[in-house]
Amino acid sequence: MRERSAAVLEGAQGAPRVAPDAAWFTRSPQEVALGLLDAHVRAKSADGAVTVRLSEVEAYGGADDPGSHAFRGRTARNAAMFGPPGHVYVYFTYGMHWCANLVTGPDGEASAVLLRAGEVVEGVELARTRRPTSRTDRDLASGPARLANALGIRGGHDGADALDPGGAVSLRVREVPAGGVAGGPRTGVSGDGGLARYPWRYRLEGDPTVSRYRAA
DNA sequence: CTCGAGATGGCCT
């Protein structure tokens, strides 16, 4: 199945990026996901800071979403998803990789947006040292685990408050949403319902840094 | 550029 495209970055070009507050994240994961496109995610550590401009994200619901880690209820692993909005939810997958999400919706309800891909716009040299296998800079954060790795986000960041501008992870979102982005197929939802029922994967169409891994 | 296969460990049933 081929994906359809849509307009890109209309109105957002030149719009300032601002630090979001809790209310900004207290919305549906789909709304937040669209708002996060073209946002800056910054992570600082003792080594320095890396900032990624997001080009691809994916929304996850809670008990109503079979593709969500929270589908079967709260566990120690997914506890951050049930916590306050604007915090980081980090999980370990495939025995190797960390992936970073931002929690959405009211405290106590589980939903989040997975950060799938982006472009490193600050700290490229540090990101290269963390991702020595990247052949080109566009691959530094072109995938969920690649992005988390480039930012230096690991399990220790689980639950971190991304609304604190001075925190280890901080955000600046477009004052005018990038908008006009197609919903692509999701991973993790088998069968024909994947795209039809949960078209919650969003990207900046034509952006060279989007992940090349697309669900079958 | 694309495709296919293997690695690898925590979580959930």
Next chain:
DNA sequence: GGCCATCTCGAGT
């Protein structure tokens, strides 16, 4: 014990 919200590498077009 099976299942992954994946990545890298090698080989083929």
